[in-house]
Amino acid sequence: MDKSEFPYDREKHKAKTKLIKNKYSVPVVEQTKLSFQLRFFSSRTGDWASAECPTNELQSVTNQPMSLTADSPVHSSSSDDFAAILDAELDSASDASRDPEEVEEKVEEIDVDKDEDDYKSDHQRIKRRKVEVYEEMVDSQSSKSEGEAPQNLGSSPKNNMCTHPGIIGGMCIRCGQTMDDESGVAFGYIHKNLRLANDEIARLRDKDFKNLLRHKKLYLVLDLDHTLLNSTRIADITIEERYLEGQRDTLPDTLKSSLYRLDLMHMMTKLRPFVNTFLKEASNLFEMYIYTMGERAYALEMAKLLDPGGVYFHSRVIAQGDCTQKHQKGLDIVLGQESAVLILDDTEAVWAKHKENLILMERYHFFASSCRQFGFNCKSLSELRSDESDTDGALATVLKILQQIHSLFFDPEHVDNLEHRDVRQVLKSVRKEILKGCKVVFTRVFPTNSQAEHQQIWKMAEQLGATCSTELDPHVTHVVSMDAGTDKSRWAIQEKKFLVHPRWIEASNYLWKKQPEENFPVSKSQE
DSSP states (O other): OOGGGSOSOTTTTOSOEEEEOSTTOOOEEEEOSSEEEEEEEETTTTEEEEEEEEHHHHHHHHOOTTOOTTTOOOOOSGGGHHHHHIIIIIHHOOOTTSOHHHHHHOEEEEOTTOOHHHHHHHHHHHHHHHHHHHHHHHHHHHHHHHTOOOOOOSOOTTTSOOOOOEEETTEETTTOOBOOTTSSEEOTTTSTTEEEOHHHHHHHHHHHHHHHHHTTOEEEEEOOBTTTEEEEEGGGOOGGGGGGGSOGGGSOHHHHTTEEEEGGGTEEEEEOTTHHHHHHHHTTTEEEEEEOSSOHHHHHHHHHHHOTTSOSOTTOEEOGGGOSBTTBOOGGGSSSOGGGEEEEESOSGGGTTOGGGEEEOOOOOOSHHHHHHTTOOSOOTTTTTOOOOTTTSHHHHHHHHHHHHHHHHTOGGGGGGGGGOOHHHHHHHHHTTTTTTOEEEEESOSOTTOOGGGSHHHHHHHHTTOEEESSOOTTOOEEEESOTTSHHHHHHHHTTOEEEOTHHHHHHHHHTSOOOGGGSOOOOOOO
16 A cells, blocks of 8 residues: 555554444544545543544445445334344444443454555455344344344354355345345345345244244235225316315315325325224234335335334335236245235235235225226216225224134134144135025026136135035025026026125125125116
8 A cells, every 4th residue: 555645644543443333323434535534432432533544444444335224214023123134233233132331342443554455354354244243133133032042043154155045236145245136036125136045035934923923913915006095196087076186174074184195196095994093903913014016106105104103014015016926916025924924905816826815805996097997987986975984894894804813813722833823724714604504506697608616706605605506406595696587586586595696795705794685686687
C-alpha cells in the first residue's frame, strides 16, 4: 500500500480502533475526499468516539455484501425467524444469542497499519464470522423454541463441507462461495434474491411446525381479491356507482371504514364485511400468509389496508412473481408443513396440487366491474347500495368453521400425536357432515354425453357427504335439476322427494350447512 496516497499522520493514528459490537451501536461513516471519519459508540466512555480511516482500510470493516436490512422488515412471529436472523445478524454482526454484557465487551480490532493483503484477509474473516453468527442464532432460536439446549444444526464451514443451505445474490449464505443463481427455490418475498435449498426448506418447516404446535397454531393462506376484498379501476366505475366518489361524510356508515380510494394506483378497494374481526380472531389460531396472483406492489398496498399495524402478516405476502409455476399457486414457497395448512380462496383451479387444503370461498362482488368480469348480468352490491351481512356473511361463517377445525385438530385426545395429525383429514371429516345421509340424482344439469362423476357439482356433493347416482331408486332423497319438466323431476314431485336447483349444493358448500330446500325451487324450462 502506498502511504503517500493518504495525507494523514500514520504514526499518530497507529493506535487500534475498536469497533464495539452491541445492539445499541451502529457505525456512522462520514466521507471526505480520500478518507473516512468513523464514529462509534464507546461502552467505556458512554459517548460517541471517532477515528479517521483511509478509504480502502475502512472498506474491510464496512463492506458487508450480505447485509439485508434495507430490503427486509423486522419480524416477530415464528416462521419469520429466518428472515429476522438474516436481517439482524448478517447485517449488524451482533451476537444476540449471547448475554448482552458479554456481547458488548466483544470487540473486533482493526489495525490501521496493515497492508492491502491483510485487509482482504480481514474482510473474509469478518464475513466468516457473520456466517457463524447466523448459524449460532438459527440454533439458538431453534433451541429456545423447542426448549432444548443449544446445538449446532448446521455444518461449520471450518470443519465440514458446506451444504449451501441458501443463496443471496449468487453467494452462499453460510460459506460465501459463489453459487448458481438458479439453484434452490426462490423466496423473494422474505428477501430479494434469496433462494433456499430443499434440505434447508424442510429443516425450517419442521422447526417452525414444532414451534407452532407448542403455541396451538396452524397455518392459514389467504387469497385477496374476491376473498378478503374487491377492487376496481376508478375508470370502470358505473354511473350508479358514482356516489362512491363523493365526500366521505356523504357515504353510508358501513362504507366509511371499509372503502378506500387509491389515487396513485387509480383504483378503489372495498374490504369485505367482517374482515377486520376475522383477521383478529384468526390470528390467535393461525400464522397467516397473503397469497395473490396480483402484482407485488398491489399485494403490499392491500396488506397495508388489511393490516396497517403489520401484526398479522409481516413479510408473509406472496405475489404472482413469487410463484414457481405459471397461473398456479403452490405451497412450495410457504414455510409451513402442508399437513398443517388451510387455504381460503375463491378459485379452486389455481390450487391444482393442494385441493385438499382448500376451503372454497364464495366470491365477493361489490363493484359492477367484478360482476362483468365473471359474466354476471346483474346489479352489483355497490349499485344496489347493499353489502354482505357482517354477522352471517362469508367471512363470519368461515371463521366458525376454522375455529371448529382448529379445535378438532388440537383435541386433548390427540395431544400426544399432534406432529402426525393432518388438518386435511380434519377438514374432510367436517365437510362430509354437511350433506351426510342425502342421496342425489342429477337431471338436465350436465352437458349431454359428459361423464357425470367428473363434473364439479357432482364432486362437490360427494365432498359434502352426499351419495351421487345417475339412476332413480327409493333411497334417493334429492333430485337436482335446472328444469322441472324432465322425467326425473316429475318423479321427484310424484314421490314427494326434494326437487332442488344446483345452487342448493353450492350454497350448502359455501355456508357449511345444509340449506332449506324450499329456498331453491326449480321452474320449468321455456324451451
